[in-house]
Amino acid sequence: MYIPLLPSFCLFLRHKMRKNISMEDFNKRAFQVITDGNLDYRQKKHHLAYIAESSQAYPEVSAEAKEALEKKIICDLFEGNAPYRPRYVLPDYALAMKNGIDYLELEAPKDFDEAINFLSILYVQVPSITGYSVYLGNIDQLLLDYVGDLSEEEIYKKMKLFWRFIDRTLPDAFVHINIGPEDNIIARVILRIERELKQVVPNLTLKYDPEISSDELLLEATKTVFEVAKPHIANHPMTAADFKGNYGVVSCYNSLPEGGGSHTLVRLNLKKICDLHQGDLQDFLSNTLKKYCIMTLDIIEARSKYLVETVNYYETDFLAKEGIISLENFSAMFGFYGLAECVNQLMKKSGSQSEYGKDEDANQLGHLILEEMKKIVDARELPYCEANEGKAFFHSQSGIDIDIEETAGARVPIGSEPDIYSHIQAVAPHHHLFTGGISDIFHFDDTIKRNPEAVLDIVKGAFKKGMRMFTFNLSDSEFIRITGYLVRRSDLKEFREEGSRYGSALFAANSMDNANVDCRVSKRVLSHEQVAGKY
Amino acid sequence: MSKLQANISGIIKSSVIDGPGNRMVIFFQACNLNCLYCHNSHTIGLCNLCGICVDACPTNSLQIDTENKRILHQENTCMRCDSCIKSCPENSSPFYKKMSVEEIVSEIHKVRDFISGITVSGGEVMLQVDFLRLLFQTIKSDKELSHLSILIDSNGNIAQDKWDSILPFTDGVMLDLKAFSQENHKKITGYSNETILESIQYLDKRKKLKELRFVLVKGMNNHEDELRKVSQFMSSVSASVGKSIIKMRKHGIRDEYAFVEEPNADDMEMARNIFEESGLNVLMI
Structure with missing residues (x-):
């Protein structure tokens, strides 16, 4: 999850907001926001909150770590100076629906309408970085008990209105909902509605288990991907095995425990640390990589402590007080990006032309770096990370708008992907490392529409090879999956044209397209955001 | 280990257009028809080392x-x-190679987790039926491959005894019908079609015909009379057999047949209407 704003605004925030700002600056910027007619009320409130948060000092970290944050070697994804809510909150919706919620004066729902109403009210109360909940629950499992005598058509009508409510009220492409693994009427109806409404929100994951999910459900999901590029398909048995209780797939492919989540997500830029590195590969692994991993973990620890000890979030929020979330179900997330560039640079330094994704020796080096990082992350005992035995969840971070030179997480760079089998063989061996989630995006030609069973074969094969998550796009689909969320091709085209009128140089590279696309999403879902770039 | 070898013009490890699901397709060299719109005419002949x-x-x-x-x-x-x-005066190529059953099976093993089955295609794959039988038997008796379906893509110009020798190990056959009248068939393929029509009926009777396709070529087989005969014949085939009309496309055909015309949208529509009048539900490709 990140705040979907223009790169220029993000850069502004990075430079101006990392340090606590002066009262003069504070007044000036707040006034600008207040008087900007192109921001709506909610956007003003969001920006004002961010400016207010920036008046606080950053949680205590070393001078070196502060510098790494400034130079974008380590990135806290614009979570703000003073973390007063966790980054990823996954309420235990089932528990809330069973017990009701005192704080919201909600009794346990008794039928389908009450259940939808209950969830609709709760969703808007769940905190996140953008203000919109990143997780709306394993929705079919939550609603199945309330179906009663309703016919499929009755369910369809109610769910369609519910889906419209979600898209219009939580207009953020990182708002994520899950279905599966059982085949059931709610999951089927949702897939039908997705194909009809073609909304960007909510992002959707199907938990797939070959022992439980039917081929028909996977086939329905596949046909839905043809129309709207979602759902993602999660390897349910593999992911479930990593968690003590239930888990949810939230935001951009983050797998986290239900009834908990993650305090923070801080990510390490592997390309940047490779740029800084002087010595050989061994030296990189044992010194540079280790040093910056530890620095990232220090920042994670400082931010987590601030949230727990200074803000006392887990003692004061109603979700925690009523057991809908609990501190012991939380951990923090250690992310990284730019593995491909890091590997390719290290190969080049050692005199090799081999490339990540294409050549076996480069792929092996990729695996080695990831395994080293995982060891370092696992060796660090972190406070308030009980959900993962005191360790951070290791996460291959799928990128944000300002990533210009770096490929998301451990993905193969766009345009350099080998054939599908080689692609799967290149990335599957490291998927097991990422309890916090990982994603690779595959592209299929349009001809596959006539033969959706072929997708089933490939997904099942990929999961047999150890892939945790499978996401695919059609090469000419109206919907395009970018870092982990969706945009419409027509929106992207429009943005490119607008962008070129601004004479921006941001449109050259594929990776930069991602940034543009991010911003375009925010434009659709949060109107007038381009004006925010002024600040 | 068998000494049998086949002439293989190519292997595609992932195809979504050669039968249901993701399939590995093995293309065999040499054909006993010479269709003027053949898109892979270099798979028709065998090399005679003329140089x-x-x-x-x-x-x-x-x-x-x-x-x-x-x-x-x-x-x-x-x-x-x-x-x-x-x-090449023989419509052949220097690139096809001889492969053993073991070599092909080892290729299948590499992708076995990702595919529904294999499709053998050509050229005319049934010209190498002894090899096919051994290949299919090997696949069906291999624990890790026995779940894979085996489909044959054939032109049907094959005698019944050859089919008999291989059908027990085959899940289905996909066939093209090029024309119904002898005259048109000879014009398009250089050969008559009695054996092909017999093959279609025989395979249907044995419940092994999976797909029957008619390739529409403007000026060659799109006259109303011909279309009625084709559709009548196709409607005599079991309803469970998938039927389609494929628009002939000029991409990749030999220079000497550049005069062949692609059907336009109206031609396709007319063919569809005639087929539908015969009660056929056809897929237009």
């Missing part, structure tokens, strides 16, 4: 290996200009 392609190669990337009776190909200097293929 014309060797002389035609601008980068000297081909050599005759007389001892092993084959053409050697140097990949690093080859520009993929296809001069060799264009110059």
Whole structure:
């Protein structure tokens, strides 16, 4: 999850907001926001909150770590100076629906309408970085008990209105909902509605288990991907095995425990640390990589402590007080990006032309770096990370708008992907490392529409090879999956044209397209955001 | 280990257009028809080591290996200009190779987790039926491969006894019908179609016919009378057999057949209407 704003605004925030700002600056910027007619009320409130948060000092970290944050070697994804809510909150919706919620004066729902109403009210109360909940629950499992005598058509009508409510009220492409693994009427109806409404929100994951999910459900999901590029398909048995209780797939492919989540997500830029590195590969692994991993973990620890000890979030929020979330179900997330560039640079330094994704020796080096990082992350005992035995969840971070030179997480760079089998063989061996989630995006030609069973074969094969998550796009689909969320091709085209009128140089590279696309999403879902770039 | 070998013109490890699901497709060299719209005309003939392609190669990337009776190909200097293929008087190619059953099975093992099955295609794959039988038996008796379905893509110009020898190991056959009348069929393929029509009926009777396709060629088989005969014949085939009309496309056909015309949207629509009048529910491709 990140705040979907223009790169220029993000850069502004990075430079101006990392340090606590002066009262003069504070007044000036707040006034600008207040008087900007192109921001709506909610956007003003969001920006004002961010400016207010920036008046606080950053949680205590070393001078070196502060510098790494400034130079974008380590990135806290614009979570703000003073973390007063966790980054990823996954309420235990089932528990809330069973017990009701005192704080919201909600009794346990008794039928389908009450259940939808209950969830609709709760969703808007769940905190996140953008203000919109990143997780709306394993929705079919939550609603199945309330179906009663309703016919499929009755369910369809109610769910369609519910889906419209979600898209219009939580207009953020990182708002994520899950279905599966059982085949059931709610999951089927949702897939039908997705194909009809073609909304960007909510992002959707199907938990797939070959022992439980039917081929028909996977086939329905596949046909839905043809129309709207979602759902993602999660390897349910593999992911479930990593968690003590239930888990949810939230935001951009983050797998986290239900009834908990993650305090923070801080990510390490592997390309940047490779740029800084002087010595050989061994030296990189044992010194540079280790040093910056530890620095990232220090920042994670400082931010987590601030949230727990200074803000006392887990003692004061109603979700925690009523057991809908609990501190012991939380951990923090250690992310990284730019593995491909890091590997390719290290190969080049050692005199090799081999490339990540294409050549076996480069792929092996990729695996080695990831395994080293995982060891370092696992060796660090972190406070308030009980959900993962005191360790951070290791996460291959799928990128944000300002990533210009770096490929998301451990993905193969766009345009350099080998054939599908080689692609799967290149990335599957490291998927097991990422309890916090990982994603690779595959592209299929349009001809596959006539033969959706072929997708089933490939997904099942990929999961047999150890892939945790499978996401695919059609090469000419109206919907395009970018870092982990969706945009419409027509929106992207429009943005490119607008962008070129601004004479921006941001449109050259594929990776930069991602940034543009991010911003375009925010434009659709949060109107007038381009004006925010002024600040 | 069997000494049997087949002439293989290529293997595609992932195809979504050669039967249901993701499939590995093995293309066999040599055909017993000569369709004027053939998109892979270099798979029709067999190499007789005449050496014309060797002389035609601008980068000297081909050599005759007389001892092993084959053409050697140097990949690093080859520009993929296809001069060799264009110059071949036999409609053959220097690139096909002899492969054993074991070699093909080892290729299948590499992708077995990702596919629903294999499809053998050509050329005319049934010309190498002894090899096919052994290949299919090997697949069906291999624990890790036995779940894979086996489909044959054939032109149907094959005698019944050949089908009998292989159907027990085959999940289905996909066939093209090029024309119903002898005259039109000869014009398009160079051969008559009695055996093909018999094959279609026989395979249908044995419940092995999976797909029957009619390739529409403007001016060759799209006259109303011909379309009525074709649709009548196709409607006599079991309803469970998938039927389609494929628009002939000129991409990749030989220069000497450049005069062949692609059907337009109206031609396709007319064919569909006639087929539907015969009660056929056809897929238009």
